[in-house]
Amino acid sequence: MKRLTLKDVAKLAGVAPSTVSFVLNGKGKQMRIRDEVASRIMQVAEKSGYEPHRMAVNLRTGQSKTLGLIVESISGSFFASLAKTIETEAERRGYNVVYCSTENNAQKGGELIRMLGRQMVDGYLITPAPGMEKEIQQLVQQHKPVVLMDSYFPSIKTPYVLINNFDGVQQGMKHLIGKGLTKIGFVMVDVKLIQIEERLRGYTTALKEHKIPVKKKHILQLQYHRQREDSLNELQAFIEANPELDAIFFSTNYLGILGLEVIARMGLKMPDDIAVLCFDDHDIFRLYPPGISVIEQPIEGIAKTAIDLLMHQLDKNSGPMKKTAVELPGKFILRGSA
Amino acid sequence: MKRLTLKDVAKLAGVAPSTVSFVLNGKGKQMRIRDEVASRIMQVAEKSGYEPHRMAVNLRTGQSKTLGLIVESISGSFFASLAKTIETEAERRGYNVVYCSTENNAQKGGELIRMLGRQMVDGYLITPAPGMEKEIQQLVQQHKPVVLMDSYFPSIKTPYVLINNFDGVQQGMKHLIGKGLTKIGFVMVDVKLIQIEERLRGYTTALKEHKIPVKKKHILQLQYHRQREDSLNELQAFIEANPELDAIFFSTNYLGILGLEVIARMGLKMPDDIAVLCFDDHDIFRLYPPGISVIEQPIEGIAKTAIDLLMHQLDKNSGPMKKTAVELPGKFILRGSA
DNA sequence: TACCTGTGCTAAATCGATTTTGTTAAAATT
DNA sequence: AATTTTAACAAAATCGATTTAGCACAGGTA
Numbered sequence: 001m002k003r004l005t006l007k008d009v010a011k012l013a014g015v016a017p018s019t020v021s022f023v024l025n026g027k028g029k030q031m032r033i034r035d036e037v038a039s040r041i042m043q044v045a046e047k048s049g050y051e052p053h054r055m056a057v058n059l060r061t062g063q064s065k066t067l068g069l070i071v072e073s074i075s076g077s078f079f080a081s082l083a084k085t086i087e088t089e090a091e092r093r094g095y096n097v098v099y100c101s102t103e104n105n106a107q108k109g110g111e112l113i114r115m116l117g118r119q120m121v122d123g124y125l126i127t128p129a130p131g132m133e134k135e136i137q138q139l140v141q142q143h144k145p146v147v148l149m150d151s152y153f154p155s156i157k158t159p160y161v162l163i164n165n166f167d168g169v170q171q172g173m174k175h176l177i178g179k180g181l182t183k184i185g186f187v188m189v190d191v192k193l194i195q196i197e198e199r200l201r202g203y204t205t206a207l208k209e210h211k212i213p214v215k216k217k218h219i220l221q222l223q224y225h226r227q228r229e230d231s232l233n234e235l236q237a238f239i240e241a242n243p244e245l246d247a248i249f250f251s252t253n254y255l256g257i258l259g260l261e262v263i264a265r266m267g268l269k270m271p272d273d274i275a276v277l278c279f280d281d282h283d284i285f286r287l288y289p290p291g292i293s294v295i296e297q298p299i300e301g302i303a304k305t306a307i308d309l310l311m312h313q314l315d316k317n318s319g320p321m322k323k324t325a326v327e328l329p330g331k332f333i334l335r336g337s338a
Numbered sequence: 339m340k341r342l343t344l345k346d347v348a349k350l351a352g353v354a355p356s357t358v359s360f361v362l363n364g365k366g367k368q369m370r371i372r373d374e375v376a377s378r379i380m381q382v383a384e385k386s387g388y389e390p391h392r393m394a395v396n397l398r399t400g401q402s403k404t405l406g407l408i409v410e411s412i413s414g415s416f417f418a419s420l421a422k423t424i425e426t427e428a429e430r431r432g433y434n435v436v437y438c439s440t441e442n443n444a445q446k447g448g449e450l451i452r453m454l455g456r457q458m459v460d461g462y463l464i465t466p467a468p469g470m471e472k473e474i475q476q477l478v479q480q481h482k483p484v485v486l487m488d489s490y491f492p493s494i495k496t497p498y499v500l501i502n503n504f505d506g507v508q509q510g511m512k513h514l515i516g517k518g519l520t521k522i523g524f525v526m527v528d529v530k531l532i533q534i535e536e537r538l539r540g541y542t543t544a545l546k547e548h549k550i551p552v553k554k555k556h557i558l559q560l561q562y563h564r565q566r567e568d569s570l571n572e573l574q575a576f577i578e579a580n581p582e583l584d585a586i587f588f589s590t591n592y593l594g595i596l597g598l599e600v601i602a603r604m605g606l607k608m609p610d611d612i613a614v615l616c617f618d619d620h621d622i623f624r625l626y627p628p629g630i631s632v633i634e635q636p637i638e639g640i641a642k643t644a645i646d647l648l649m650h651q652l653d654k655n656s657g658p659m660k661k662t663a664v665e666l667p668g669k670f671i672l673r674g675s676a
Numbered sequence: 677t678a679c680c681t682g683t684g685c686t687a688a689a690t691c692g693a694t695t696t697t698g699t700t701a702a703a704a705t706t
Numbered sequence: 707a708a709t710t711t712t713a714a715c716a717a718a719a720t721c722g723a724t725t726t727a728g729c730a731c732a733g734g735t736a
Contacts, residue, residue, distance in 0.1 A: 261625060
């Protein structure tokens with residue numbers, strides 16, 4: 001009942017192991033194996049159910065045919081959809097994927113990358129968190145194939161894909177403003193990440209374009225690592241301190257969920273007491289009455305593009321890339337909250 | 339900048355490769371390598387940052403040090419917590435994990451198991467779905483280490499861990515009945531799985547124990563694979579057909595979420611118009627006003643126990659197991675809905 | 677006839693570890 | 707003093723593939 005090896009197949013077919021290897025790897029013609037012999041080998045391999053030993057192949061070829069996917073949180077719904085698409089896309093190309101989450105642990109990112117390196121992944125798909133910059137930089141310097149998703153570091157020259165954050169926020173803001181709302185609050189975290197800055201820029205630009213003054217006190221920057229309860233309180237204080245607000249734009253779904261809790265706690269009704277819009281969809285938003293309007297991320301597009309970019313790097317004999325920085329449009333989804 | 343091999347370390351330390359291998363694998367004493375030499379080797383290995391080549395080790399030892407985790411859906415919150423705990427527990431023991439989801443695809447389960455076999459995982463952690471029975475049976479017959487989670491097949495003799503479904507439902511029912519509610523509906527799916535049957539048994543037993551008649555029309559069996567919209571309609575029809583119901587027990591969180599949608603659609607208020615209880619917690623339930631009371635699964639316990647059971651099988655020189663079937667108690671969490 | 681050129685395959689080296697078997701000098705035993 | 711043990715490593719086989727180099731034979735050329 002033990003595993004069938006290439007040698008066994010060779011014996012069964014009455015040829016040398018190397019011959020079998022050539023045929024099974026499609027190098028039969030090139031090595032001028034007769035069609036007759038080749039097809040016999042194929043037959044034997046087929047009906048004996050031979051499967052090459054992964055580790056042996058990897059050892060010899062130096063390719064693990066494995067990609068590493070590093071995300072912030074495995075529990076997030078962003079990750080869930082991302083992982084699904086990436087896995088199927090990778091599998092189509094003969095790769096498989098190992099997942100890792102940094103779980104918002106600043107230093108854990110580095111360990112993870114090293115861990116994956118130890119396991120010899122052929123390439124990396126990373127949603128960068130603050131604090132992983134050095135590690136990613138190293139990977140790139142070591143010429144490891146890397147694609148960043150959802151964000152990027154301007155200092156690191158490696159391909160990335162993300163939603164067009166600026167445009168996404170603009171879409172939402174235009175909707176709010178179009179409904180006549182002008183006192184619009186903006187809630188963000190204070191981490192210095194490109195995507196966050198872009199969202200803020202979308203907010204201020206939209207206001208300016210409509211000649212609405214941008215007020216600093218309408219922008220709340222929550223600290224990144226905080227007790228959940230503290231954030232809730234701060235958020236509540238913000239809303240209470242600005243009773244004139246008729247809408248709030250939450251720049252991430254985590255913030256949006258906090259917002260829902262605070263709004264419920266304060267007994268406010270959406271959208272009349274306050275309209276709510278959130279960047280990045282979440283299961284809860286579909287369900288939570290009256291339905292939270294969101295900017296949806298083109299997750300499938302991001303995943304597919306990321307794999308494409310990575311495969312292009314893995315493919316040694318493909319020219320230089322034309323587009324290494326991809327921004328995909330988000331989709332505004334109108335629900336009851338705004 | 340190429341990888342450091344064991345040979346390189348040997349050269350640096352001025353000994354043979356085999357000697358290095360012995361020392362690094364803790365067989366130095368056994369192979370009577372002098373402490374002096376051993377520590378020199380350790381030093382060299384340390385400061386050269388040598389990491390053994392995984393694939394080579396695997397090839398030689400025949401162990402991939404990898405576990406396969408097969409779940410129904412990667413997106414589920416049950417999976418999310420499960421995966422996290424399992425991954426950290428596995429890592430503590432030097433294993434890593436590859437995930438796969440069957441995504442409710444009956445036949446996909448088999449493929450997955452085969453795919454994992456190809457990749458040579460050392461053991462399997464599976465949340466069995468209907469239709470995977472044969473494949474799992476095969477694994478067990480091939481003496482592959484397998485642990486089932488969340489459910490099991492009585493016909494297959496392999497260790498499993500799950501929540502005590504019967505007791506969990508009992509806890510919830512006792513609460514409802516204790517509040518004086520007697521017209522309690524029960525919503526379930528019609529798949530023939532142990533855990534579902536146990537939950538139903540918990541429901542009927544609790545009623546009987548309190549001398550409340552069990553009415554067939556208060557039990558709704560939704561078909562497993564249905565359009566979401568169809569299920570919603572059927573659920574709504576059920577509630578409308580039984581206006582006397584003062585509480586509903588949803589036997590899975592998926593059903594509970596459907597329930598929330600229907601209840602909102604019908605304009606009913608929890609808990610006064612109708613009380614709601616759900617088996618298996620979900621992010622949404624914490625948030626959705628007025629908070630949905632649930633039976634929470636001891637996910638961490640399940641994960642840890644599962645790993646323990648699996649490791650025990652992987653450990654050849656450990657005696658037979660005492661407990662191969664573990665049931666862990668669930669926890670009743672009271673929120674606003676019941 | 678000797679030499680070259682293709683054919684069609686096989687033998688052997690290789691990847692980087694682990695593990696079994698060997699080797700040599702010193703110590704212990706008879 | 708001759709022989710056996712033991713200490714302390716080194717050498718070589720092995721895992722299961724891929725890949726390079728090689729080998730025998732047929733036919734064409736000089």
